[in-house]
Amino acid sequence: MTMTVAPSNSTLTPSIQRCPWAKSELDQAYHDTVWGKPEHDDRRLFEMLILEGMQAGLSWSTILRKREAMSKAFDRFDPHLISHYDExxxxxxLQNPEIIRNRAKISALPLNAQAFLRVQEEFGSFDRYLWSWVNHSPIQNQWTEVTEVPAKTSISEAMSKDLLRRGFKFVGPTICYAYMQAVGLVNDHLLSCDQHGAC
Structure with missing residues (x-):
């Protein structure tokens, strides 16, 4: 009599637990490698600030699909170069079909780059300015449901007012909070998500 041995479960890859919004492959790659991870590189911080502003009124998936094209079109998000963009x-x-062609958002690019450079000059780095909003340590939230995650907070509202005062555009409280989430000032991965502990 021949016995059939069931395959061992030890060789199976454990399923990855992610936040519910990470559905597409692009979303999942961004969720696993960028979102919520503390970022301190000024060029990256500028890139994410621009992308969050570009996202206003659109899905983040749209931004991810166009991210590389925008990076190429925007001189790899070099604030020094963007600050000199003329009409x-x-x-x-605005004629480039591969990027977000919103006139107000495009017009805001040099203004945001100029404001960014002013902050760098005043504080020594944009990183130092930005992280001061959370006392240089990520806020660790403990959410169990997506519905618990806020769209804005008192910190993002204060940050928005200050950025607007400094000449930035497309930096409302909701955009600022999404920015805080993206660059790791706040950890809004759900407790059930594998990335919560990594952030």
Missing amino acids: GKLQEL
């Missing part, structure tokens, strides 16, 4: 360059960008 001719802005018109050129």
